[in-house]
Amino acid sequence: VDGGGSCSGRVEILEQGSWGTICDDGWDLDDARVVCRQLGCGQALNALKFAQLGQGSGPIWLDDLNCGGKESHVWRCPSRGWGRHDCEHAEDAGVVCSGFVRLAGGEGPCSGRVEVHSGEDWTPVSDGNFTLPTAQVICAELGCGKAVSVLGHVPFRESDGRVWAEEFRCEGQEPELRVCPRVPCPGGTCHHSGAAQVVCSGEMQVRTNLPNTLFRFFKHKILLKSCILYQCMQKSGS
Template identity: 70%
Template sequence: MALGRHLSLQGLCVLLLGTMVGGQVLELRLKDGAHRCEGRVEVKHQGEWGTVDDMDWTLKDASVVCRQLGCGAAIGFPGGAYFGPGLGPIWLLYTSCDGTESTVSDCRHSNIKDYRNDSYLHDWDAGVVCSGFVRLAGGDEPCSGQVEVYSGEAWIPVSDGNFTLPTAQVICAELGCGKAVSVQGHELFRESSARVWAEEFRCEGEEPELSVCLRVPCPGGTCHHSGAAQVVCSGEMQVRPFTSVNTLLR
């Protein structure tokens, strides 16, 4: 491990902070998680995927990753190669996001190069756990409740207008909650003043996640409904414990 991991971090920040590479947005992905919205953070440079070191990795950095991938809010930022060590280059040694950026390319970050050449190892690959695009909230069980989707800033309830069982099937599968048992409407919104999502989801039932289903804008931006869409799934959500790795000491 290079001596610079702890030593001269302030100087490293000054020397290596950069911006977008050639004006291009860095392509991102999360690998080896339970679904596409969690895993080891990888970036693509010159056609090759590489990892990000977890030096000073924070929830703000993770929030930008989740936003760029359309994966909702960041709920964890495990380091120490929590999702397993990557292969190939370590492209980024350092990122510094405010948490409001649209992409990681908008954050200050180290120059892109293969930091393995400086004796850094994949033992410190950064990870992210995002909430995903959809959740079930306020139910009696983790796998039941009001359908809410993430706008990039807040969770917005989905109306029960034209909400179908195939759409519920996609949601239950995406959340690791088994199959849809029932779809309920005519239910009060969890918050009386809440906005309502201005699209209807028209899933066929086989889509891998809700975000790729056909969406139909509601006329005038207002969906006709009698209440919030509620879904009950057959399974219990399995939550991966990751809190402790967020506080790993180097």
């Protein structure tokens, strides 16, 4: 709804053939962390209450959610149980997530070292086999225009020295980096001389052309009704 991205919005779950919302009673950043991790959307920046992203319709599936922040799925968190609540849709919960990828250590948000979020923290991406089409997807996803250049030989952070254990093989037309084909590095170790660094053409802009994204899981499904990240953060006062 009014979407500009798939990593921020009102949280809805598909259960028993019906989309429903989560009540904001007890809704906090730990709950939002589980949702953001489940969707592959990076870290939770804000847990939104009082239907700040608009009211949903249909059932309210969960209430008094009490996630510890480490659960794999939001429906595994303690709650009143499916469909049990004392709420109205004016209390629908939402989240603002950071997204899967960022450019760090540059002069601004549109240049720097490529890092992706593992669900726990940010990890640099190897410059081995890192291509301009992959950079193009990253720049477009971040609202930073087109990829101008791809640079290597950027030292990894001395604090841990870790590197993402996959290579991204984007064709350049994908809407987001996380949907690009990936190839695991042999033995879990990517050949590299440093972290990939990308320079994009423009300053960060709000994206308005991303389609709503439906995430499918084995038992249940979860949907973030999209909103423009900037608007979400403005409404939440962050």
